[in-house]
């Protein structure tokens with residue numbers, strides 16, 4: 309007869325944001341522990357528009373750790389997943405769920421296996437920091453399930469071992485990853501510089517150039533530069549420490565001119581043609597106004613992240629971007645501008661026809677030259693909150709079997725087309 313007492317499944321679902329660095333992490337001093345060569349600072353993006361949702365579950369009936377990402381089972385035998393699982397398991401404590409009558413002791417966790425199901429509400433591995441939101445969510449959710457008592461900064465040091473930038477997704481608002489000195493990485497962790505309410509005027513517009521898989525991942529990209537570049541060593545030792553101090557000041561004082569100047573200067577990894585067009589548009593506009601209106605920043609891929617000082621400038625920015633990078637003629641506006649669509653209204657654009665009648669931005673040399681279809685879509689968002697636990701209705705795994713819910717599979721299939 310089946311042992312009824314072994315039949316329980318316990319689960320937790322959490323949601324975690326992505327982040328975009330304004331002072332970049334680029335280069336590691338330890339590849340395995342993921343220790344950086346400099347501090348970095350990021351803005352957490354509103355999870356309403358870009359986030360990861362992860363359900364983690366445990367049951368004595370599970371015979372191995374398993375994970376599904378966007379509905380597909382993936383291998384978690386790689387070092388990064390294993391480091392996160394090992395580190396979080398070693399900090400598990402007793403769980404006593406009186407409602408469900410489930411007791412798990414610290415010792416039990418060593419032998420129990422987990423099932424994980426995760427879903428990104430934006431394209432994975434397309435330069436939109438899915439690894440950041442993904443590993444932060446994994447560690448955060450497992451921490452809740454296993455009753456881990458460590459604070460968010462200590463959890464961030466575990467998420468860091470999944471993907472460096474993930475440590476910054478443990479907090480909302482503006483976040484600093486302190487590089488630390490310890491060889492084991494215990495002091496390489498994230499702290500909050502200011503919460504998301506501190507500077508809530510900012511609007512962030514992301515131009516997603518291509519949702520194809522990236523050609524070079526950040527991991528290999530930065531490995532190549534560390535090996536070849538003396539400039540990188542100079543950047544890490546001399547340039548970034550000063551920039552970090554100035555950026556913290558700029559954030560604390562909501563000083564957009566300094567924030568924009570520092571963000572744009574630090575974003576030096578752009579290489580695609582389209583990036584130069586966006587940079588030139590923003591720089592000419594900022595110059596004409598005499599004070600920065602918009603900051604730009606690029607990661608390893610060509611997607612542009614544009615931070616506007618307030619909603620009014622964001623509406624103007626959207627007008628200029630839509631003029632220069634209109635959608636293909638068959639596109640509908642709803643799938644061309646995602647996220648906070650109210651900015652479109654402010655920009656006076658309610659239909660694809662409105663895009664065609666926008667005035668040419670004065671920054672553009674030749675107004676007849678448009679780059680139709682070069683931007684796949686735009687996402688309008690803002691600084692956002694940190695991780696949260698979601699209610700039981702949000703579980704991605706079946707509470708009885710611990711396997712992905714079929715309904716969820718259907719949603720993924722629909723979303724992924």
Ligand SMILES: Nc1ncnc2c1ncn2[C@@H]1O[C@H](COP(=O)(O)OP(=O)(O)OP(=O)(O)O)[C@@H](O)[C@H]1O
Nearest residue numbers: 360426432433434435436437438439442443525526
């Ligand atoms: N929800 C998730 N949960 C756990 N791991 C994830 C999740 N989403 C992505 N990942 C991991 O991150 C990898 C993708 O990371 P990669 O750095 O290539 O792209 P990205 O993070 O989207 O882009 P970038 O880091 O340049 O912004 C996936 O192969 C997977 O290992």
Ligand SMILES: C[C@@](O)(CCOP(=O)(O)OP(=O)(O)O)CC(=O)O
Nearest residue numbers: 329332333471472473526527607608
């Ligand atoms: C350009 C960046 O986005 C680099 C991010 O690199 P990852 O965190 O994706 O790299 P790994 O630590 O190897 O997983 C800049 C940044 O986010 O600071």
